[in-house]
Amino acid sequence: MLKITNLHANVGDTQILKGLSLEVNAGEIHAIMGPNGAGKSTLSYVLGGRPGYEVTEGSVEFMGQDLLDLEPHERAATGLFLGFQYPVEIPGVSNVQFLREALNAQRASRGEEALSGGEFLKLAREKAALLKLDMEMLKRQVNVGFSGGEKKRSEMVQMGILDPKFAVLDETDSGLDIDALRVVGDGINAIMRAPAKGVLLITHYQRLLDYVKPDKVHVLAKGRIVTSGGPELAMQLESEGYEAVVA
Amino acid sequence: MAEAATLPTTRDEDWRYSDGEYLAASNPDVINHWRTIEVPAGETRSEHSMHGSGEASDGMVDRLRVHVGKGGRFEAFKTIAAGRYARVEIEVTLEEGAHFEFGGVTLGGGDKVQEFVTCTKHSHPNATSNQVVRAVQWGQSTGNFLGRIEVARDAQKTDAAQNFRAILLEKGATANTKPELEIFADDVLCAHGAAIGQLDEQASYYMAARGIPPEIARKLLIQAFVGDAFEAIEDEATRERMLERTLSELDQATV
Numbered sequence: 001m002l003k004i005t006n007l008h009a010n011v012g013d014t015q016i017l018k019g020l021s022l023e024v025n026a027g028e029i030h031a032i033m034g035p036n037g038a039g040k041s042t043l044s045y046v047l048g049g050r051p052g053y054e055v056t057e058g059s060v061e062f063m064g065q066d067l068l069d070l071e072p073h074e075r076a077a078t079g080l081f082l083g084f085q086y087p088v089e090i091p092g093v094s095n096v097q098f099l100r101e102a103l104n105a106q107r108a109s110r111g112e113e114a115l116s117g118g119e120f121l122k123l124a125r126e127k128a129a130l131l132k133l134d135m136e137m138l139k140r141q142v143n144v145g146f147s148g149g150e151k152k153r154s155e156m157v158q159m160g161i162l163d164p165k166f167a168v169l170d171e172t173d174s175g176l177d178i179d180a181l182r183v184v185g186d187g188i189n190a191i192m193r194a195p196a197k198g199v200l201l202i203t204h205y206q207r208l209l210d211y212v213k214p215d216k217v218h219v220l221a222k223g224r225i226v227t228s229g230g231p232e233l234a235m236q237l238e239s240e241g242y243e244a245v246v247a
Numbered sequence: 248m249a250e251a252a253t254l255p256t257t258r259d260e261d262w263r264y265s266d267g268e269y270l271a272a273s274n275p276d277v278i279n280h281w282r283t284i285e286v287p288a289g290e291t292r293s294e295h296s297m298h299g300s301g302e303a304s305d306g307m308v309d310r311l312r313v314h315v316g317k318g319g320r321f322e323a324f325k326t327i328a329a330g331r332y333a334r335v336e337i338e339v340t341l342e343e344g345a346h347f348e349f350g351g352v353t354l355g356g357g358d359k360v361q362e363f364v365t366c367t368k369h370s371h372p373n374a375t376s377n378q379v380v381r382a383v384q385w386g387q388s389t390g391n392f393l394g395r396i397e398v399a400r401d402a403q404k405t406d407a408a409q410n411f412r413a414i415l416l417e418k419g420a421t422a423n424t425k426p427e428l429e430i431f432a433d434d435v436l437c438a439h440g441a442a443i444g445q446l447d448e449q450a451s452y453y454m455a456a457r458g459i460p461p462e463i464a465r466k467l468l469i470q471a472f473v474g475d476a477f478e479a480i481e482d483e484a485t486r487e488r489m490l491e492r493t494l495s496e497l498d499q500a501t502v
């Protein structure tokens with residue numbers, strides 16, 4: 001479903017990704033772990049087409065298309081969702097307005113009809129309930145004044161509403177309290193665990209993986225995947241640390 | 248009147264960012280004409296206006312002198328999308344406890360010069376004023392806000408606020424602002440803020456990452472930005488109409 005081959009990418013003049021290869025099949029959830037500064041967020045931004053992240057070599061195929069050939073909003077419309085490590089605040093724009101524009105833009109690009117205000121609110125209410133987020137939060141400005149955990153949870157509501165085919169979730173578990181972690185874990189399973197969907201889960205902690213069981217675990221260090229394994233690899237990393245496992 | 252015979256030039260403080268060529272070619276009687284409004288004590292008067300890009304193509308100058316009686320309120324909400332030179336000037340004198348509320352938006356491209364010039368005279372105690380101006384410029388255009396505030400010696404408890412922010416969509420665009428405070432009383436609050444910048448790139452990308460195309464993202468961000476200027480419009484329908492008409496001018500933008 002997502003096939004990354006020999007990916008090299010620069011941020012400014014610095015090479016961050018140095019020959020990264022990875023394949024996620026439909027129906028699979030893969031976890032990516034790795035030390036701070038390894039390039040995990042860079043990978044997510046490169047996949048999302050963020051300006052300033054320049055691919056110098058390699059390819060990314062997403063559902064049979066050349067992903068790197070698409071504009072950022074087109075990538076989203078083909079079903080790619082990026083969960084941000086640091087969700088962005090947008091003063092003056094409400095979550096409802098933001099998400100309705102986003103959903104209807106995606107629908108339009110797939111040749112589907114726009115949802116009416118009422119239909120949209122019904123969907124939003126349903127997804128907010130799934131993530132146990134107060135509907136009032138969705139009437140507020142996008143992420144403005146949200147706590148760290150609230151931002152992460154509202155991103156998962158966004159994911160629920162947009163219903164992507166593939167999600168790259170960058171440290172969605174950071175900043176969540178113990179109960180919220182379970183709610184978010186259950187949410188990810190409910191929204192993304194499906195035969196035709198896939199997930200790339202970037203995390204530092206085993207805990208999230210107790211709720212969202214990965215099919216594969218990869219270690220990203222110094223811009224490449226240095227080792228891969230099953231769920232037991234995450235356990236080993238947790239107890240022994242990166243240095244021991246990667247060396 | 249001696250005033251009527253002369254034309255202002257860009258050497259005059261209040262006209263320093265204006266279009267000298269346009270002024271030189273203008274009819275002094277038109278440039279020096281002031282409309283007047285008298286707001287009786289305790290009453291409210293409002294003006295909403297839209298100077299659209301379809302208006303007089305070489306320029307317009309609108310000057311308004313307002314006197315607000317005790318406890319009265321004058322509100323003005325205006326958009327300038329016109330050019331080549333467009334100036335809206337308001338001079339307000341506030342009696343005791345009176346209020347002046349102003350929201351202005353300049354929005355344009357090409358080589359348009361668009362400006363708001365206000366002079367707020369707090370001549371008596373306890374009067375308040377609040378001014379919010381937003382500029383959205385592209386091409387080689389210029390958006391200006393010159394806001395002068397005069398607080399007389401016995402105008403204690405004056406509360407005067409001004410806020411100007413500009414977004415320059417392209418490199419060649421310009422924004423100018425200069426607050427001028429002349430304060431002769433000591434128990435006075437004058438808040439002033441100004442910022443000139445670009446469209447928030449992080450917010451634009453966040454929108455793109457959710458599937459919102461660049462032109463819609465830009466419109467949403469500009470809507471949120473200029474919305475500040477109309478926030479004080481109480482009637483929701485009026486507020487939305489002002490916002491809609493202002494945003495429709497954005498469609499002229501080629502960037």
Ligand SMILES: Nc1ncnc2c1ncn2[C@@H]1O[C@H](COP(=O)(O)OP(=O)(O)OP(=O)(O)O)[C@@H](O)[C@H]1O
Pocket residue numbers: 011012014016034035036037038039040041042043085
């Ligand atoms: N704009 C930038 N300019 C220069 N270097 C950058 C920029 N953005 C990221 N980097 C560098 O790229 C490297 C990888 O950063 P990245 O954010 O991808 O790491 P990460 O694996 O997500 O780390 P963490 O676990 O801390 O989130 C870091 O060394 C970082 O300093």
Ligand SMILES: [Mg+2]
Pocket residue numbers: 040041042085170
């Ligand atoms: Mg990171």
